[in-house]
Amino acid sequence: MTEHEDGLLSLLEAVEAFEREHDVAERFNFFDAVGMKTQEIRHSRFIGYLLNPSEAHGLGDRFLKAFLLDVVAVHPEESPLSRLTVAVADLSGAFVYYERDHFDITIHVPTLRLLVVIENKIRASERDKQLSDYRDRAKVKYHEDNFMGVFLTPDGYDGEDGAWACIGYRRIKDTLHRVLREAAPHPRIADAIGDYLHLLEREVVVSEELVNACKKIYAQHRQAFDLIIEHGQVSALGEAFKTFAQDVSEVEAFSTRPNDVFFVARDWLTAPELQVADKERWGSSFPAKFWFHREEEKLSLCVEVGPVLDGSSFDRARFVRELRARFKEKDKKFKSSFTRIRTYKAKVEDDLDPEAMHSEMVRLWRQMGANEAIDHVFEAAKASVAP
Structure with a gap:
């Protein structure tokens, strides 16, 4: 038996135990049906x-x-x-x-x-x-x-x-x-609500415990996962972003989903005084991000500001205003957690292949300003650090 086969078999055993422990094995669910x-x-x-x-x-x-x-x-x-x-x-x-x-x-x-x-x-x-x-x-x-x-x-x-x-x-x-x-x-109603809660926990709001368990399995079976990813299916958006990141080498993804890719500029992460975001809620230590979102026949690219850690010397309100000025958006009331600065959109085919998706990504990126957009965010962030 090869090393790869050993790794995949070990992964299968870990996944079976994971399904039993976290109740995520395939079972009948009315809302799935x-x-x-x-x-x-x-x-x-x-x-x-x-x-x-x-x-x-x-x-x-x-x-x-x-x-x-x-x-x-x-x-x-x-x-x-x-x-x-x-x-x-x-x-x-x-x-x-x-x-x-x-x-x-x-x-x-x-x-x-x-x-x-x-x-x-x-x-x-x-x-x-x-x-x-x-x-x-x-x-x-x-x-x-x-x-x-x-x-x-x-x-x-x-x-x-x-x-x-x-x-x-x-x-x-x-x-x-x-x-x-x-x-x-009534038991039938209770069962229906139970099915709905199970659906939410699996598809909409995954628990921190489940996320940590997934990370643990991945850390223990990284080689097997890499093998599956290399030869398995990936979303057109994720595949397209790989090529996009090769073209725009200044950026890197920090989180991906089937219909979303969240990414930042590497330079943003080099300034210690700017690592002020609430990473648990935001996913990145830097308080702004770009993200591509795929929705049926639409692709969008957004620049957004996230939550900042309590007690930080970073002026989030000024950061939002600085970005709005640089991206030529009107200033308006905003909340203290998540603030979209600007969104660029393109109409795309529903069954777009990765190559065509990549072309649309590049077009939206240029529309946003390309590397100038990276500079806008970095400069606005540096201007928002309290003296």
């Missing part, structure tokens, strides 16, 4: 069903109340209601709508004169001014109600409109776990 995984419309429908106190799920208004309490807790300054008001309110008369006025989920609570609009994004990205446009539309059409906007994403990503509360799917998962324990619904 209906092709849900990352389809936003179907996630919205199921979440809306559980939020609706009139549905026959046995949760009553428990999940709706817990959800609204979470929203007020993460965004108290923009909330029209206090947590106490929500906690003592009878929400059993709430109405839930789907795709009404193009809003993913709309919740109307007449007793509180409250209109909750949920914009759900799993793989897609926020369109330019989408949240502010939705807020303006809701306030005009439903002017008698108090507006509460919720931007729901896998990691609680901050939208461009600061009036929206940003909620991550991890919070949805944790809240559902708690409500499921407290409500004890």
Whole structure:
């Protein structure tokens, strides 16, 4: 038996043990069967069903109340209601709508004169001014109600409109776990919610424990993994970026997904005073990144600023303003965690091969300014270090 065969067999044993320990082995899941995984419309429908106190799920208004309490807790300054008001309110008369006025989920609570609009994004990205446009539309059409906007994403990503509360799917998962324990619904409903939670944990919000276990297996079986990667399937985006990084040798990827590649300039990492980002939340020690995102027939390239460590002498607000000036973007209100500076987009074929994808990447990179964009970020960062 060759060394490669030994390594692959050892990896198979490790993977089998990993599947048993973390419950990720293939098993029937209703939501897998209906092709849900990352389809936003179907996630919205199921979440809306559980939020609706009139549905026959046995949760009553428990999940709706817990959800609204979470929203007020993460965004108290923009909330029209206090947590106490929500906690003592009878929400059993709430109405839930789907795709009404193009809003993913709309919740109307007449007793509180409250209109909750949920914009759900799993793989897609926020369109330019989408949240502010939705807020303006809701306030005009439903002017008698108090507006509460919720931007729901896998990691609680901050939208461009600061009036929206940003909620991550991890919070949805944790809240559902708690409500499921407290409500004890019908077994069939409990099974369905269990399937949904399993889907979230596997496809949308992977736990830190699972990530660490994956890293451990990779460290122990690196050679076998490298062999699989070398001869196995990779996404067209990832394959195209390999060629892109050869052309643009100044950059390197620090995280990749099937539809995303996050990368930085190597020079950015050489300045110790600029390694101020919250790496656990951001993935890199430098507070800005570029990233390519593939979404059906669209490819985008974004420059973005992430969260900075507490107590840092780095002026994040100035960094954002400096970048907006250099990338010729208007200054506007922004949050303290994730701020997109500018996004460049291209329409592409759905079945684009890596070579064609690489060409589109290069075109977007040149549109952004190529190496000048790297310099813009570096100079803005250096100008944002407190003296």
